[in-house]
Amino acid sequence: MQSLLWAVSSCRSLVNCQAIHALVIKSQFINNGFIGDRLVSIYTSLGFNDYARKMFDEIPDKDLVSWNSFISGFSKRGILALCLNAFQRMRNEADLKPNKVTLLSVISACTVDGALCEGKCFHGFGVKMGYMEEVKVANVLINMYGKLGMLDAAYVLFNTMKARSLVTWNSILALHAQHGHSDDVVGLFNLMRRAGVKPDQATMVALLQGCTELGVVKQATVVHACIFKCGFEGDMLVSTSLMSLYAKSGQLIAANVIFGELTKPDAVAWTSMLASYAMHGCGSEAIKLFENMVDGGIYPDHVTFTHLLSACSHAGLISEGRKYFEDMFRVYGVQPRIDHYSCMVDLLGRAGLLEDAVSLIRSMPMKPNVGVWGALLGACRIHNNVELGKEAADNLFLLNSSDHRNYIMLSNIYSASGQWKDASKIRSMMKGRRLVGDPGYSLFEHGNRVYQFVVGDQSHPNSDKIYAKLEEIVRKVHEAGLVRQTEFILHDVEEEVKIDMINKHSEKLALAFGLLVTNTSIPITIIKNLRICGDCHSVMKFVSLIEKRTIIVRDPKRFHHFANGMCSCKDYW
Template sequence: MRALLNLFKRFSIITVVPRNGFSNSSFLCASISSSTSSPRPVELIQSKTTNQIALSISSALQKCTNLSSVKKAHAKTFAFGLQHDKHLSIKIAILYVSFDKVDTANIVFESTPNPSSCFWNNMIRGYATEGQFGRSLGLYNKMLQEGLIPDKFAFPFALKSCAGLSNLQLGKLVHQHLLCCGCTDDLFVNAALLDMYAKCGDVEIARLVFDKMAVRDLVCWTSMISGYAHNGYNSETLEFFNLMRGSGVKPNRVSLLSVLLACGSLGALRKGEWFHNYAIQTGFANDILVVTAVMDMYAKCGSLDLARGLFNEAAGKDVVCWSSMIACYGIHGDGRKAIDLFDAMLEAGVSPNHVTFTCVLSACGHSGLLEEGRRYFKLMKEVFRIAPKLNHFSCMVDLLGRAGQLDEAKNLIENMPVKPDATIWGSLLGACRIYGNLYLAERVADVLFHLDPLQSGYHVLLSNIYAAKGRWNKVEMVRNLMARIGANKIQGFSLIELNDRVHRFSAGDRSHPQSDGILSKLEELAAKMKRLGYVPLTDFALHDIEEEGKEEALSYHSERLAIAFGLINTNPGTAIRVTKNLRICGDCHNAIKFISKIVKRIIIVRDMHRFHHFEDGACSCRDYW
């Protein structure tokens, strides 16, 4: 225990709640006396012993249904000198916690000499439940200092607090402690342990915990599914959902939200439609959170019309639902409709929040609506009194940068009231790439390499800018730097759904069973494209292959392989939907316009930033991305 206690002391995130932080109980006594008339102790004492009075107050506490009645009962403990009675104190504290008065409960706790383990557990639980995770862990730490051994009632809430703080190191310490205390067979402890690892991003250990559990309830299954979904394990999310159903456990709202998120990330429209129908059949048709998740899924799978249709039919649309639909228009590059929807939201009497403005500003950025973006940024601050957060500044920097206003974007960053993060500087570096501003790019990259040195994307962006300028010695320098510090390049891949299965391709991939047919189709298309006037943009042969992670020819980028696979496996006229994890390169963007004209099909590509709808030789982004 001493070793664990010393480890806990190393973490400044924990605030130890002081014992007896208020002198005597004067503050508490004053706070509750105003809520009740003074009792007449002399009359009661004449007819009752101290034990009888304690029993009477205890009985009254059991009947408390509101905060006022708790305060009245609490006041009586002071009147009869029972404020230090451990039995009464813990009952009073538990009631205060139940009425969201955990700080008042803590005053009772601090005033109680040598509180029992049960009292400690309830206070740890109270702070964790209220979201004061640092204070919850502070009490857990103090409990160790007092020489008390936590039990199965303390561990779940200590782990909940670690999850709330996303502090994996502390979570592992609590895990070690519960192993020492022999609490590994308790369902609630294991469920909290599983949830902590999943929320802290260590899904592999979460799965090990899950597999070792003798009994698994809905909470355990849901934590595992949610953990997979929110950490990008999308295929595993869907597989685990099916395992849960096969085990006879009925999915709940959280598990449905998770699989819908996974379908959207995979671009798996058919699977998403199945889960939509499943949600209707299982009674979630009118659940606005589920409806919003289905909308988001359809939009991310390229079916914006289905998303809007669902939005129109939804009853009780809240700010989350409105904001989500605005975001859907934004990623599809339809900023005007996003703005129109924002105005309709105001007319409907729904007040926007900070997320709504992030969605609107992002939509303006994707559509090049510079003046509109400036107007909404001002509206947010001056009319709705919402202080801009990092996300809002990031959207504005992106908007200004895409519009070529690099100096204004730089000035905005330098005069922000909050410290800019790597995402904001990264937006400016991306703009430098678009407009070929090497001077500014080098200075921005220098900042980024200090803020997030292992993020390979920033190194690749700078390398691309050097390559476009023919500065090959500088390209080599950036490559060497990446190798030296271990900034590994992200491998590009593209996904396409066919017959309820998601197929994955990477650049130059020849491992697919239909590889010969795919390559043959690409060669056929290349010949037809050339006759129509297609000329490869060889500027992208170096730097976007860097993003793909392989030294392969432009014509075998992952999105082209996925498109060719879709063309040879679907009927003429069928839309092709592809999801890519990186930004689509300029040459592929140009080539797919030609392909859409040749095959007379709609080709929808979602990259890491937005959607591109290709039809008859044109793209919905109007080459602005």
């Protein structure tokens, strides 16, 4: 009997499971509830809901564990409807009182499904049943609130807990990291240490994610040292996060070193390296890596393809992108998802093949989402296509009317083609809906600080020197006869005013500061919250040549490496 239990639990495929199932029937243990419970969870976890239901119905004396196996099976698969249905049946048909395990399952199903209302109900249920003292129940609720956008509610729960476990701390850290609240991550981590809780690899992963949001170079080295000291350097999860952090801080080579040190990288690690190449615009390296991954017998999944396609898109590798998009299902059996369509629309649109992008959207088997229309809108901005841009924007407004970026993008498309009236109409529409754009800023790390610059910023104590350096750059640019690209200033103002505005862009200020305070041997790394402007892009190229400096700029999506008067993006971005 014990060996049968083991055998059932070890099933990894349907055939396997059915064979054992037959054995169970033959051995007359089929009426044994314990074995039935296991078979139910295996069938659900493999996704064979009908087999699971049939097996479940055949269990003679269903106890709480039987019901929990059934419910948690659906929960694991993220099928909330079946989960809730089973929960109701359990109470109505069997008249059983759900215990904490039941609650854990249904609440995590709500988290996966984004069902905040139902989740709140179960929270209330937990309070009523007196389960809130259970650390695991509180943890799963913290996670639910945090994942569903109610970080405050999660924090209140965390704060009111009498006893917290390591997982509680890890959860609250991870949630703050995922919401981009880096300072809170650092603060909470210090509290955790003071509370005498010993961190594990999940803690490290959350910390690393928190640093990614800070987006600074030095942070990666500091946490790396901490990881090394704590003995987590061989951990695959930690290494993968670390790799990603280095890549996101502009240190592609460091990321590559960590990847190289992994003895047996899994699909996630390979994909992380691939994503790093994609982010840095290294299309052919990404493709080479992908081929090595496949040759090594590692199966690419849908995330791998998202990054592979985005790598092709960033590098303008149109035919390669088309080929991989076709191959992903035909050769690798990975069904294209909506994100892959977004990537393809981006790839085609960016290359100016707007008609191809549109026909791809029309032929999609699913309804296009904000990602797809957003990619088209972005392409229309690059290629100044008012008509298609309007269509994309209209669809975006229908799907989400509160994202200011779409209004700005459309307004810019109008301005770029001189349609100032339409542009200002969109601006006032934005005002009417009380939407304010993100002010653009650039970050630069120096010493132990991160400096933030906005357009025309004068808040830095050495502002005078920064502006003097900036003037010097502008003068050299002028002397070299470099054509200024004022079309990136989308206001209906005089040319002279435009030049003045463009000269004070946050990335230029950060660059001037970087030139003043750093040694020539290290690259100047600037982080932007918005896409780099075209004029700044050419000025950066020029400065990299005359000052003999490497300049690295990260925008929300990718990196530009400037050296010897050229950019790694080859002016394709």
